[in-house]
Amino acid sequence: MAEETERLFPADWQDAARYASPYSFMRLPLSRDLDRADVVVVGVPFDLGVNMRPGARFGPRGIRNGSFQVRAYPMQAEDLWGPFRTLRVVDYGDLDLVNAYIDTAVQQIEEAITPIFLGGVVPIVLGGDHTITLPVLRACAKRHGMVSLVHFDAHPDYWPPPSAERPYHHGTVFHIAAQEGLIDLEHSVQVGIRGSISAMVVHDARRAGFDLITADEFFELGVRETLARIRARARGPVYVSLDIDSADPAYAPGTGTPEVAGLSSRELVQLVRGLAGMEIVGCDVVEVSPPWDSSEITCLLAANLVYEFLNVLAATREGQR
DSSP states (O other), X not given: OOOGGGOOOOOOTTSSXXXXXXXXXXXXXXXXXXXXXSEEEEEEOXXXXXXXXXXXXXXXXXXXXXXXXXXXXXXXXXXXXXGGGTOOEEEEEEOOOOTTOHHHHHHHHHHHHHHHHHTTOEXXXXXXXXXGHHXXXXXXXXXXXXXXXXXXXXXXXXXXXXXXXXXXXXXXXXXXXXXXXXXXXXXXXXEEEOHHHXXXXXXXXXXXXXXXXXXXXXXXXXXXXXXXXXXXXXXXXXXXXXXXXGBOTTTOOXXXXXXXXXXXXXXXXXXXXXTTTSOEEEEEEEOOOGGGOSTTHHHHHHHHHHHHHHHHHHHHHHHHO
8 A cells, every 4th residue: 555645535626616627537636557546447438339329438528527526435434535545546537449440449448458457456447338348358357367247237238249240239248258258157146137128138148147137126125135146146356347227217317228117326326335345356337328318317326336336445445454
């Protein structure tokens, strides 16, 4: 850990107007010096993999805008700097991508994220559509090998690629990841699955090994029992992928493939908080599409979920000590 004088903290919200703050998550320092970071927030402005509504390329900017109202200290703690007293966190900025070519962009994402994992730093990735999770998992494997997946989503994203020449879109992510040995399906969980689109592949995902909890099953189980199943299932290094469409459109309209009868914002926050203590080596919040948002409520929810991930990572670090 760095000495106290070397700590990097978010800028104090009283020093300048929040709407005039630097373009960074929670006004965190902008840096790519991995020697000064335990966690980096990194944007991946990419949405060539969507099959419905575009706009997730603006997700990283929208989530950062949504973070202007998020303070450093959580309600549950007396420490006024919350996770930042335990973790050194910087905003890594956005990756530079060639957005016209999906194969090139996927390769660029993997290459750019790899040094973060190899440096022993935990990335919190701001999407972008869900396609980006595949190259992030490829980068993750270079440090951690096969990981357990905890996946919040309205869709399993387990469709087989349409062809060998066109493998990538935001619905093939975990099918390809499983084929490549990036995720351990026997120790992975999907939560919130619903809708007529998902019905096509739910049985395939379950047969492959996922513990798949539909939205209807979640409402029967509740937060506590769902977390118990997650914690009983996931083992070793864990990657958490949170698609904002896991939330009901009433709480997150700004997404590409909304599905009704989803999770509430409170339930999502409680589920993320319940992951404290798990060996989380990386996470993402994807499919935020600001052009489809209403009063920025989707961006605000996504920003708060990123903050909850920071709290979870800090709590795990404190527990390890």
